[in-house]
Amino acid sequence: MRRGVKAGQLKVVSEDQIYDLHLAVLNVLEKHGMCIKNETALKLLSEAGSEVNFKRQVAKIPGYLVEEAIGKAPRSIRLAGRNPKNDFILEDKKVFFRVNGLAVNILDLETGIRRRSTIRDVARGAKISDGLPNLDSANEVSAAMDVPMSVVGLYKEKAIMCNTTKHFILAREHGIEVERERIRMAELVAGGDKNLRKRPFISMFISPTSPMVLGEEDTQVIMEWAKARLPLVCASAIYSGGSGPITLAGTVVQGVAESLAGNVLMQLINPGTPYIFGLLPFVLDMRSSAVVTASVEASLMCSLVAQIAHYYGLPSIASGGFTEAKTLDGQAVFEAFMTLTMSALSGVNLLQGIGYLESGITGSYEMVVICNEIAGMLRKFSSGIQVNDDTSAVEAIAEAGHGGHFLGLKHTREHFFSEHFIPELVNRTSFEKWREGGEKRFEERAREKALAILKDHHVEPIDEDLIKEIDLIIDKVEKRELKHRT
Amino acid sequence: MIYMSTVNLKEIADAILALDAETAAEKVKRALEEGIDPAKIIEDGLSTGLKMVGDKFENGEFFLMHLIAAAEAAKKSVNELLLPEIKKQKIKRKVVGRVVIGTVAGDIHNIGKDIVASMLFAAGFEVHNLGEDIPVDEFVKKTIELDADILAASALLTVTMPVQREIIEALKKAGIRDKVKVIVGGAPVTKEWADEIEADGYAPDAIEAAKVTQKLLGKKV
Numbered sequence: 265m266r267r268g269v270k271a272g273q274l275k276v277v278s279e280d281q282i283y284d285l286h287l288a289v290l291n292v293l294e295k296h297g298m299c300i301k302n303e304t305a306l307k308l309l310s311e312a313g314s315e316v317n318f319k320r321q322v323a324k325i326p327g328y329l330v331e332e333a334i335g336k337a338p339r340s341i342r343l344a345g346r347n348p349k350n351d352f353i354l355e356d357k358k359v360f361f362r363v364n365g366l367a368v369n370i371l372d373l374e375t376g377i378r379r380r381s382t383i384r385d386v387a388r389g390a391k392i393s394d395g396l397p398n399l400d401s402a403n404e405v406s407a408a409m410d411v412p413m414s415v416v417g418l419y420k421e422k423a424i425m426c427n428t429t430k431h432f433i434l435a436r437e438h439g440i441e442v443e444r445e446r447i448r449m450a451e452l453v454a455g456g457d458k459n460l461r462k463r464p465f466i467s468m469f470i471s472p473t474s475p476m477v478l479g480e481e482d483t484q485v486i487m488e489w490a491k492a493r494l495p496l497v498c499a500s501a502i503y504s505g506g507s508g509p510i511t512l513a514g515t516v517v518q519g520v521a522e523s524l525a526g527n528v529l530m531q532l533i534n535p536g537t538p539y540i541f542g543l544l545p546f547v548l549d550m551r552s553s554a555v556v557t558a559s560v561e562a563s564l565m566c567s568l569v570a571q572i573a574h575y576y577g578l579p580s581i582a583s584g585g586f587t588e589a590k591t592l593d594g595q596a597v598f599e600a601f602m603t604l605t606m607s608a609l610s611g612v613n614l615l616q617g618i619g620y621l622e623s624g625i626t627g628s629y630e631m632v633v634i635c636n637e638i639a640g641m642l643r644k645f646s647s648g649i650q651v652n653d654d655t656s657a658v659e660a661i662a663e664a665g666h667g668g669h670f671l672g673l674k675h676t677r678e679h680f681f682s683e684h685f686i687p688e689l690v691n692r693t694s695f696e697k698w699r700e701g702g703e704k705r706f707e708e709r710a711r712e713k714a715l716a717i718l719k720d721h722h723v724e725p726i727d728e729d730l731i732k733e734i735d736l737i738i739d740k741v742e743k744r745e746l747k748h749r750t
Numbered sequence: 751m752i753y754m755s756t757v758n759l760k761e762i763a764d765a766i767l768a769l770d771a772e773t774a775a776e777k778v779k780r781a782l783e784e785g786i787d788p789a790k791i792i793e794d795g796l797s798t799g800l801k802m803v804g805d806k807f808e809n810g811e812f813f814l815m816h817l818i819a820a821a822e823a824a825k826k827s828v829n830e831l832l833l834p835e836i837k838k839q840k841i842k843r844k845v846v847g848r849v850v851i852g853t854v855a856g857d858i859h860n861i862g863k864d865i866v867a868s869m870l871f872a873a874g875f876e877v878h879n880l881g882e883d884i885p886v887d888e889f890v891k892k893t894i895e896l897d898a899d900i901l902a903a904s905a906l907l908t909v910t911m912p913v914q915r916e917i918i919e920a921l922k923k924a925g926i927r928d929k930v931k932v933i934v935g936g937a938p939v940t941k942e943w944a945d946e947i948e949a950d951g952y953a954p955d956a957i958e959a960a961k962v963t964q965k966l967l968g969k970k971v
Binding site: 301368369379380407409413416417437438473477479505506507510548549550551552553554555624625 | 814858859862865909912937938942955
C-alpha cells in the first residue's frame with residue numbers, strides 16, 4: 265500500500281467562514297439550480313425532491329438532498345493499482361500526487377523539440393510516472409493525436425495499463441457507447457466487474473461545463489460509473505473572472521456547487537458510490553485574455569477547496585504543478601513548486617497538474633521528474649518534526665560533549681534516514697565537482713533521469729491473452745464507430 | 751439640429767465609455783426619435799465609444815472585463831434598437847466584415863468563443879454566433895447563407911479538434927473554400943494544428959483572435 269503523509273497545516277479561512285461558504289453553496293444549488301442536460305437525471309432529481317424545469321433543463325436541488333448526498337459519499341476511497349502494492353486510500357488530509365493526460369504537445373525527451381504528442385508518447389508518459397516513487401497515480405501526461413479520434417480513449421487506456429501498475433484516471437473522450445467499453449476493458453484485466461469494483465485500478469474524471477452546467481454526455485458517464493460503483497471525480501476547471509466569479513470565494517462556491525451537484529446524482533443512483541470532490545481553479549488574465557493555470561489566486565482557491573473537503577469529510581482533488589512557463593526555466597520550477605506546496609500543505613488528497621509547461625498545452629517528462637522530487641520534499645515537509653524524548657536529543661547532546669561533534673554517535677545513525685530528506689535532483693556538491701560532472705543544469709539532470717527510467721524501468725506486463733482480447737474490443741468498437749459515421 | 755445631434759452622439763459614446771448599457775440605449779432611442787441616421791449613430795456614437803474603450807485598454811487603464819462590458823452595452827443598443835430600424839429603413843449597413851462563429855460539434859464550451867464574438871463586434875464586424883455543438887453542415891450552410899467573410903471555429907477538447915479539419919474539408923467540397931477565411935482556436939489548438947489543417951488564421955486567446963481576424967481581411971490593427 266502506498267502511504268500518504270497527513271497535511272492540512274495551511275488554512276486560508278476560519279471555521280465560521282467555511283460554514284458561510286457552505287450556506288452560499290446550498291443557496292446557489294437550491295435557488296439558482298444546476299443545468300443538467302439529461303432527461304433521466306432530471307427525472308431522478310425531480311423524484312427525489314428537486315424543483316425541475318424540464319424545458320430549461322434546470323434542477324433546483326434542495327439543501328437537504330445536497331447534505332444527504334455528502335453524507336452518503338464514502339469518507340475513504342481505495343484507488344487501486346494493477347499491483348496491490350500501488351493501492352492507496354484517499355481520505356482525511358493525506359496527500360497523494362498524480363500525473364494526468366492533458367497536453368496536446370510533448371517536449372521530446374531526446375531532441376528537446378516541442379511537437380505533437382502520439383500514442384507512443386502516451387506509453388512513455390505512463391512508464392515514467394510508473395517509475396517515479398513519489399507519484400501515486402500514473403497517467404499519460406499528453407494526448408494521442410495520431411490514432412482515430414473516435415476510439416482514442418480505448419487506445420490510450422490500453423497503452424497506459426500496459427505501462428503502469430499504478431492507479432490511473434480516465435477523462436471522458438467519447439459518448440457513452442464507447443465510454444462503456446473502457447469499463448469493459450478494465451473489467452477484463454481485473455478479472456471481472458466484482459474484482460474491479462473491489463480494487464478499481466481506473467477511475468473517471470468528469471468536469472462540469474462552468475458555469476453551472478452538466479453536459480449530456482458527461483451526465484451519462486457519471487450515471488454509468490455510479491451504477492458500476494467505480495470511483496468518479498466530479499471537478500470543474502473554472503477560470504475566475506470568465507467562467508466563474510472574479511472573487512476567489514465566489515469561484516470556489518460555484519466549483520463546490522457544481523461538484524456536489526454531480527454527487528447528488530451519483531448517490532441517488534447508487535448510495536455509497538465513491539465520489540471524489542474538488543475543483544481545478546484557474547484565472548482569466550484580464551490583460552491578455554489567456555487562461556492562467558498557476559497563480560497565487562489559484563493556490564489560495566485550492567487551499568480553500570481542501571478546507572471545505574475536510575469540513576465535508578470528502579476525498580478531494582485540486583491542482584498543483586502547473587506553470588505558464590514556455591520552457592524549462594526558473595518560472596517553470598517556481599510555479600510548479602508554489603502550486604504543489606500550497607495544495608499539499610492544505611491537505612488536498614489528490615494533486616493534479618504535474619508534468620506540464622505552457623499552461624498544460626505541452627507535456628514535459630522533465631517536469632514530471634522535477635515534480636516528483638518536489639512531491640518527496642512535500643511529503644517530508646508535511647510530516648513535520650518528530651518531538652519526543654529521543655529526538656529532543658538531551659542524552660545525545662551530553663554524549664557529544666562541550667565542543668565535540670555528533671557524527672560518530674549511534675543516535676545520529678539511528679535517526680538520519682527518518683530525520684533528513686535525501687534529494688536526488690537537487691545539487692549540493694562543490695563547484696569543482698559540479699564542473700567535473702559536466703556542469704549539468706537542474707533540468708538536464710531531470711531529463712537524464714527520465715531517460716534512465718524509460719531505459720531501465722520494468723513494468724509488469726499484462727498477460728498476452730488479455731492483450732489479444734483488449735485488441736479485439738478496440739477493433740470491434742473502431743469498426744462500429746466507423747459505421748456510425750458513414 | 752446638427753449641433754444637437756452631435757452632442758447626442760457624443761453622449762452615446764460617453765455612455766459606452768462609462769460601460770452604461772441603459773444610458774447608452776436611452777440616448778440611442780432619443781437619437782433615433784430625432785431622425786438621425788442609424789448608421790451614423792453606430793459610427794459616431796457606439797463605435798467612437800468602443801474605440802475610446804479600446805484605447806484605454808491599450809494604455810493599461812482598462813482591462814478585458816471593461817472591453818466586454820462595453821461591447822455588451824453597445825450590443826444591446828444595436829440588437830434592440832438599431833438593427834430593427836436599419837431593417838425597416840432598408841439601409842445597407844457598412845461593416846468591417848461578416849463573421850460566422852461557433853463551437854464545433856461535440857463540444858459545449860462557449861466562453862472563449864463568446865469573448866471573441868464580443869471583441870469582433872466591438873471592432874465593427876457583423877457577428878453571427880451560432881452557439882455550441884454546431885455540426886459541420888451548419889457552419890457551411892450559414893457561411894453560404896450569410897455570405898460570411900470569416901468562419902471562426904472553436905474546440906476545447908482534443909477529441910473535438912478534428913471537427914475543425916472537417917469544416918475546412920466541407921468548405922472545399924462545397925466549392926467555397928477560397929471565399930471565406932477560416933480562423934480556429936480553443937485551449938488545445940496550436941499554430942501547428944492550424945497550419946496542418948490549412949486554416950487561414952489561428953489565435954491563442956480572444957484578444958489575439960480579434961487582431962488576427964482583422965488582419966485576415968486586410969485591416970490595420
